[in-house]
Amino acid sequence: MHGRLSAVTGKPPFDQVVSVHGPAILRVCRAMLGSPTDAEDAWAETFLAALETYPPLPADANVEAWLVTIAHRKAIDLMRRSARRATPVAELPSTPTEDQRRDLDLHRALTALPDKQRYCVVYHYLIGLPYEEVAGIVGGSAAAARRAAADGIANLRKSEGLIR
Numbered sequence: 067m068h069g070r071l072s073a074v075t076g077k078p079p080f081d082q083v084v085s086v087h088g089p090a091i092l093r094v095c096r097a098m099l100g101s102p103t104d105a106e107d108a109w110a111e112t113f114l115a116a117l118e119t120y121p122p123l124p125a126d127a128n129v130e131a132w133l134v135t136i137a138h139r140k141a142i143d144l145m146r147r148s149a150r151r152a153t154p155v156a157e158l159p160s161t162p163t164e165d166q167r168r169d170l171d172l173h174r175a176l177t178a179l180p181d182k183q184r185y186c187v188v189y190h191y192l193i194g195l196p197y198e199e200v201a202g203i204v205g206g207s208a209a210a211a212r213r214a215a216a217d218g219i220a221n222l223r224k225s226e227g228l229i230r
Contacts, residue, residue, distance in 0.1 A: 076125040083120070084113055087130050090193050091137045097188040098141040100173030108144050112137040131199040134189055138203055175222055182206075183218030190215045 078086075091112055095105035115136050123132065176184050182204055189200045190211070197208040197215070204211060 077120075077123070080117055080120050083116070083129055083133075087133050088113070090130065091133050093192050094134055094137045094188060095141055097172065097176055097192055098138070098184075099144060100177070104144055104148065108137060108140045111140040111144070115140065128199060130193070131195055131202065134193055134195060134199075135203045138185065138189075175225070178225060179218050179221055182214045183221065186211050186215035187218040187222070191219070 088109070092105060092109045095108040095112070096102070099105045099108060112133060116133055123129070176188065179187065185204045186200055189195045189203060190197060195203075197211045200211040200215070201208045204214075206214075
């Protein structure tokens with residue numbers, strides 16, 4: 067962090083938490099949701115929810131794992147809401163950029179995986195959380211999270227050719 071800690075709580079100010087962990091949380095949201103707009107919405111909802119529960123968070127808590135857990139739940143909530151309603155558009159979107167195409171390819175490949183494999187791949191390989199923390203988010207043991215992530219990577223290699 068940037069060296070500033072609250073004298074009262076021993077934790078960095080919340081704006082530092084957003085600055086440090088914001089990009090990783092946005093990657094989680096993009097990987098889970100695909101749509102840049104939905105990902106940004108889930109990101110914002112994550113940090114709004116985190117702001118409310120940050121003060122009582124223990125100073126020694128793993129903030130990144132805590133934020134990933136919140137983002138995971140917010141993304142699932144958004145997917146459920148989106149599945150329940152149609153989204154009419156006035157115009158067809160323009161041709162996506164190369165980065166957007168890559169994000170959509172990754173999203174398509176990840177959504178083809180079973181949920182647990184997808185979550186374990188995203189949290190471990192895209193975010194870098196240790197398997198123990200991945201297991202805390204998705205449930206089960208660290209060994210089960212490691213196995214699910216390995217199976218997910220193997221399935222991506224087989225079906226998509228995205229990972230070599």
